[in-house]
Amino acid sequence: MSKTLIIAEHDAHELNPSTAKCASCAAAIGQDYDVVVLGSGIDNIAGQAAAIDGVGTVHAIDAEHLASPLAANHAAEVCAMAEGYSHILGPSTTFGKDLMPRIAALLGVNQVSDIAAVTGPHDFKRPIYAGNAIVDVQPPQEVAVVATVRVASWPSAADGGDAAIEARAANATPCGHTRYVSLQSGGGERPDLQSANRVISGGRALASEENFELIYKLADLIGAGAGASRAAVDAGYVPNDLQVGQTGKIIAPDLYVAFGISGAIQHITGIKDAGTIVAVNKDADAPIFEIADIGLVGDLFTVIPEMMQLLE
Amino acid sequence: MRILVGIKRVVDYNVRIRVKPDGSGVDTDGVKMSINPFDEIGLEEALRIREAGRAEEVVVVSVGGDECQQQLRTGLAMGADRAIQVSTADSLQPLSLARVFLKLVEKEQPGLVILGKQAIDGDNSQTGQMLAALWDRPQATFASGLDLTGDTATVIREVDAGLETIEVDLPAVITVDLRLNEPRFVKLPDIMKAKRKPLDVIALDELGVSAENDIQVTQHTSPPQREKGILVEDAAQLVTELKNRGLV
Numbered sequence: 001m002s003k004t005l006i007i008a009e010h011d012a013h014e015l016n017p018s019t020a021k022c023a024s025c026a027a028a029i030g031q032d033y034d035v036v037v038l039g040s041g042i043d044n045i046a047g048q049a050a051a052i053d054g055v056g057t058v059h060a061i062d063a064e065h066l067a068s069p070l071a072a073n074h075a076a077e078v079c080a081m082a083e084g085y086s087h088i089l090g091p092s093t094t095f096g097k098d099l100m101p102r103i104a105a106l107l108g109v110n111q112v113s114d115i116a117a118v119t120g121p122h123d124f125k126r127p128i129y130a131g132n133a134i135v136d137v138q139p140p141q142e143v144a145v146v147a148t149v150r151v152a153s154w155p156s157a158a159d160g161g162d163a164a165i166e167a168r169a170a171n172a173t174p175c176g177h178t179r180y181v182s183l184q185s186g187g188g189e190r191p192d193l194q195s196a197n198r199v200i201s202g203g204r205a206l207a208s209e210e211n212f213e214l215i216y217k218l219a220d221l222i223g224a225g226a227g228a229s230r231a232a233v234d235a236g237y238v239p240n241d242l243q244v245g246q247t248g249k250i251i252a253p254d255l256y257v258a259f260g261i262s263g264a265i266q267h268i269t270g271i272k273d274a275g276t277i278v279a280v281n282k283d284a285d286a287p288i289f290e291i292a293d294i295g296l297v298g299d300l301f302t303v304i305p306e307m308m309q310l311l312e
Numbered sequence: 313m314r315i316l317v318g319i320k321r322v323v324d325y326n327v328r329i330r331v332k333p334d335g336s337g338v339d340t341d342g343v344k345m346s347i348n349p350f351d352e353i354g355l356e357e358a359l360r361i362r363e364a365g366r367a368e369e370v371v372v373v374s375v376g377g378d379e380c381q382q383q384l385r386t387g388l389a390m391g392a393d394r395a396i397q398v399s400t401a402d403s404l405q406p407l408s409l410a411r412v413f414l415k416l417v418e419k420e421q422p423g424l425v426i427l428g429k430q431a432i433d434g435d436n437s438q439t440g441q442m443l444a445a446l447w448d449r450p451q452a453t454f455a456s457g458l459d460l461t462g463d464t465a466t467v468i469r470e471v472d473a474g475l476e477t478i479e480v481d482l483p484a485v486i487t488v489d490l491r492l493n494e495p496r497f498v499k500l501p502d503i504m505k506a507k508r509k510p511l512d513v514i515a516l517d518e519l520g521v522s523a524e525n526d527i528q529v530t531q532h533t534s535p536p537q538r539e540k541g542i543l544v545e546d547a548a549q550l551v552t553e554l555k556n557r558g559l560v
Contacts, residue, residue, distance in 0.1 A: 011473065070478070071441065071451060094471040097437050098453045101406065105442035110407045110527050113436045127535070128435050132329035133338050136531040143526075177484075178450040181466070181477040194472070198559070222560050234491065240456070241474045246432075247490055249472065255559045265328075272538060276559055278550070293541035296550050306547035311560060 002086040002121065003056075004033040007078060008049050009095045012039055012067070015048040017195035018091030018149075023052050023157035025149040026089055028118040032056050035163070036081065038074050040067035050163040058163050063170035068180030069095055075102035076172030082107060082144060087121070092148040092250075093194065104146035112139055112147035126150070130246040130269040151194055152252035152273045186239025190216075193244070196225030198255040199274075201244055204231035205260025205282070205300060212237050214304045215259065221311055227251070229261045245270035259300040263288025313367040313423035313482075315358040316416060318409075319351040319387050321380040322433045331534045338532060347383045350428025352390075354488045356495040357458060358426050359391045366460050369393045371420060375412055377401055381511060388506035389498045395509070400516035402523035410442035415519040417447060422483060424465070429454050429487040440487035450480035456491040 004026045009016035019035065026033035035049045036059040046060040059081065065073055078099075082088060088103060090096035092114045104111040116134070117125040122141050125134050127150070139145045193199060200219040206212050212232070219226040227249075228242040244251055246266040252273035259280050261267060268291060271277060279292035280303050289295045296303060323329065324344040332339050347355075358370045372387035374380040375398040384395040398412050417425060430437035437453075444451035452458075456475070457468030460482075469476045470489045516523065544550045554560045 071453075072444070075445065094454060094469075098441065098451070098471075101438035101441035102445040102451065104438070105407060105410060105445035108407070110405045110525075111436070111438050112527065113438065129323070129329040129338060129433060130435065131535055133331050134533045134535055135529050136533075138528040138530060140526045175450075177481040178452075179479040181479055183471075183474055183476045185474040230490070239474060240470045240491065241472060246435075247429075255554070266325075272535075276557065277538070277541075278554070280550075289543075290540060291538040293538075294550065294553055295541060295543045296546070297543070298546065303547045303550070307551055310548060310551040 002031045003084060004029055004031050004087040004089060005082070005085040006033055006035045007088070007090040007096070007099065008035050008037040008045065009091055009093060010037065010039060010042070010045045012041065015045050016091070016093070017156055017192065018093050018096070018151045019049060020052050020156035021151045021154040022089045022091055022149045023054060024154040025115055025118060026087070027054055027157065029087060029121050031087065031121065034059060036061065036078065038066045038077055040064050046165045050165050051159050051161050053158040053161045055161050055163040058165045059168050060165055061168050061170055065174035066170065069099070070175070070178050070180055071099045071102045072175040072178050073172070074099050075106060076175070077170060078103050079106045080171035081168065085144060087145045087147070090148050092150050096148045100146055100148050107144055107146060109143050109146055110139070112137055112145060114150040115147050116150045116153040130266060131272065150250065152250045156195070186241045190219060191223065191225040193225045193227055193242070193249050193251055196253050198222055198224035199227045199251060199253045199257070200224045201227035201229070201256065201258045201261060202232055203229040203259065203261035204235060206232060206237055209237045214300070218304055218308055221308055225253070229267050258288055259304065261288055262286045263291070314369045314371060314420055315361060315367050315424045315426060316413070316420060316422040317351070317355045317358045317370060317372050317387070317392065318413065318425070318427040318439070319355060319372050319374050319383055320348040320428070320431045321345050321374065321376060321383045322348045322431055325349055325432055331532045335531045335533060345382070347386055348428050348431045350430060350488055350490070352495045353490065353492050354426040354428055355387055355390055355392065356493045357488060358424070360493065361460065367423070371396060373398065373413070373416060375400060375404055375409060384511055385506050386498060388509045388511070389502045390496060391502070393509065395511040397511065397513045398516055398519065399513050400523060402525065404523050405525045405527060406436050406438035406442055408521060408523055408525065409439045410446055411521045412516070412519060413439070413443045414446045415521060424482065425485045427485065427487050429489050440485050444485040447485070450484040451487070452478055452480050452484060453487045454489045455486050456489045458486060458492065
């Protein structure tokens with residue numbers, strides 16, 4: 001029987017929202033779907049995965065060598081349990097992009113990257129050229145489909161599931177050749193960019209790390225995530241995990257407000273699924289005004305404080 | 313140590329992409345072609361490693377028709393020692409590309425294979441990870457920092473949660489991200505010199521790899537365009553508009 005397996009993403013404390021988005025994609029494929037959680041000390045995560053609506057079984061593989069998300073270890077475990085699954089899905093986050101191709105190669109198949117829409121169990125739409133073209137792709141039916149799910153294209157599956165949790169022993173030999181050292185996390189307590197309903201973003205025009213506080217303050221005032229253009233990250237104003245765009249995060253909040261971002265095509269790629277795009281820029285000719293739903297030609301250093309006064 | 317660097321010929325990142333009216337692909341007639349920008353960063357890193365005395369030879373590899381020799385020559389002009397074109401008229405999907413690189417790895421015995429984290433045409437981001445899997449060696453993807461000590465590489469990876477550091481034993485596959493370095497400009501004398509550097513052509517079937525493109529691509533379409541919106545005069549109007557739309 002055809003069945004889908006979703007690889008859960010988590011940070012050992014919380015299930016990443018990308019997993020519930022993969023579940024929506026799995027539901028669109030139209031087969032039963034299970035989730036596998038790999039990690040160490042993951043009872044809590046497995047419980048969260050079991051609460052996603054429509055999940056059949058949560059497989060929990062708890063082993064010390066799976067504590068950090070090293071693709072070589074995780075891919076070997078997934079391949080050891082892949083039999084019986086016609087589709088294996090992971091999110092198109094850096095976690096999934098790192099892991100899923102390794103699984104695909106071990107199973108001897110090409111991967112379908114960034115599923116944006118499902119038109120049949122073996123018929124998908126995906127963006128290429130930074131989203132400037134969409135292709136219809138059909139992977140072969142006689143082998144497993146390994147794919148990443150473009151998380152910005154999918155809603156989160158609802159809660160309310162009550163899946164069975166089955167513990168499984170780790171099967172593969174831990175690899176000795178790759179060692180996890182550390183994670184330096186840039187983000188604070190603000191909502192996760194890839195699942196935030198609102199995002200306030202700043203560009204090069206902020207001109208310094210200190211000035212970026214303006215973006216953070218406005219974001220905190222309305223409970224938004226904070227983002228940035230590549231230029232602002234390259235200039236060192238903000239850490240890399242704030243970058244929105246083709247090579248940063250692809251996001252789809254209900255509201256995206258861009259301050260001092262000109263709107264390079266690589267940045268637009270990251271936001272064009274947003275519900276409402278607002279642009280504030282001194283330059284009336286900035287390309288971002290071509291796609292903004294609401295534009296304001298003005299100086300962000302006066303606009304932001306005024307907005308905060310009105311919103312407080 | 314030898315370093316293999318993959319470089320792909322792609323539509324230049326500044327070109328506005330147009331889907332052909334019949335949906336058979338994107339228009340590449342008369343369009344500027346370049347080295348995939350991530351691959352260029354990969355090559356720059358390899359050259360810096362050689363210049364620091366940690367590698368003896370940098371070999372650039374491209375898979376495709378004779379037109380990709382143009383990008384290989386650019387790679388040689390940047391400073392690569394020699395080039396290999398794996399010649400095929402087909403456009404290979406990532407698994408076949410990974411198999412090609414595995415054959416070259418067996419032949420060339422590199423300590424590092426450096427690739428871009430993705431090509432900006434297909435946006436697949438698969439080949440490096442697949443090569444590492446088939447080779448049964450470490451992968452360090454999305455690298456923004458790379459430090460070699462003995463037979464180990466310490467790699468800083470740009471991940472969604474921040475900067476992750478891992479250690480990998482060599483040989484290993486590294487895929488590189490934007491902030492790893494800024495590639496050098498090519499100087500005219502180097503372009504002349506590059507013409508005399510060796511460029512070997514190997515036919516795809518000589519390597520015993522076939523172009524198994526098992527994912528069918530049936531239709532290209534243009535994405536839906538966003539409509540141009542309204543302009544407001546000041547912060548007060550903006551906040552009113554946001555409130556009216558229920559967004560704040």
